[in-house]
Amino acid sequence: MDIYIGIDLAWGEKNLSGFCVLTPHANKLKILDIKLVKSIDEILQEILLYKEHNIYVGIDAPLVVPNKTGNRDIEKNFNKDFSKYKISMLPANRDLLTKYTDNIRSEELFLKLSACGFKRDYNSSKVVFEVYTHSTIAVCFNNYKILPYKRKKGRNTEFIKEQLDIYKKYLLDVISPHAILQTQLSPIKGAKLKEYEDMLDSLACGYAIYYCQYNKCKFYSIDREDTFVTPI
Template sequence: MKFIGIDLGWKSQPSGLCYLKWINGQLQLLDLDRKEAIADILKWIDECVQPEEPAIIAVDAPTLIPNEGGSRLPDKLTHKYFGKYHAGCYPANKNLPFADRTINFGLELESRSYVHAPTIEPQKLGRYQIEVFPHPAIVHLFNLERILKYKKGRLSQRRLELIKLQNYLLNILPSLSPAVRLGDSFFLEIPTTGAALKATEDKLDGLICAYVAAYWWYWGEQHNLVLGDRTTGYIVIPQRILA
């Protein structure tokens, strides 16, 4: 089974990409990348996962948007359940500039037989896609009291928060079930300039997306929350892991 994480650029900015594979009872990191054009992202996916191979693709973007205005149900539910962690998500509707891009990306995945999976039979092989959201996933997977604020603020503070995220990934992911073997592909230096820091942020978000895909496939609803459904749009979030 293969697990693809896509931190999709909602407009024309680059997207963070991650490829994990289930090998001998654990996840191995095979690729971290960043690409801008949707065509290049889809080509990368097609190279990672051959036709008919089982895989689940987790996308940090609203690929299902049924509403013309306002917010989707899953968007509202993130604020209800995760607002206290500062982890409510951006509202999505069909009239916003990014909507065509994110919806069409989901349709491109459907054309490749990746079916939406707001419900799943744990560890059943197939080709699936889900929507995910890194902020609440990070809060729950690493048992935090608030999000890591690596996206906004002063560069120096963002860098410190990104270092925290990388340390959690290095120290905690290998101890979870499923466990992750990060390997030599995982970079260790967190950049000090803005553009390079953003590129690293995108890749780490892609890794979180890919891990949530694996966590959803491995555990299903036993250890995950699903906000919304196929009709309203949905977001899959790991449940909080208690020590």
């Protein structure tokens, strides 16, 4: 069985990460599991539950970070390619990412997955790549425009909920009906709304790693090896 795992990884130890498990079913992806997880070891344990299958993992976080400051080549090249759509990636560097924890959590997860045989290669039976929710949503669903569902100055809770409703409808086009995609957002507030967003993001990550296996995509390299992939 082919298993697609999406992880919206929190940069800090105190925050929860969105985590989902998908598999192809009836021309869509079926949700086998979706939850919030905390530690890197817990995430690894959840992934390895499916070790007897082909596993494709998409993580919205930097897996390889050689640079102390500034941008990686991944961000530079992605931002150049997607500038016409006003979509960009934030800088990923060691100084920035170690503000949240002593180590870089995404790098730790990647190293542990690598030790378990995961490769940045779709020809492997155990695959891991960086993915990006914003470019996935824009290319696959939102006519090459960013969906403004992230909380920023000038966006109130009502607006965020409207965008999240659009988000879950997009996901229903490619994912079979599930309780998470039928959730009524009106009573959800505060941290619970952020947790819901994180779980939707994990679904977008899982869909991204699935989509890029079979459709037009672009790989961005670091240390001379493909590391990040996005629909184009």
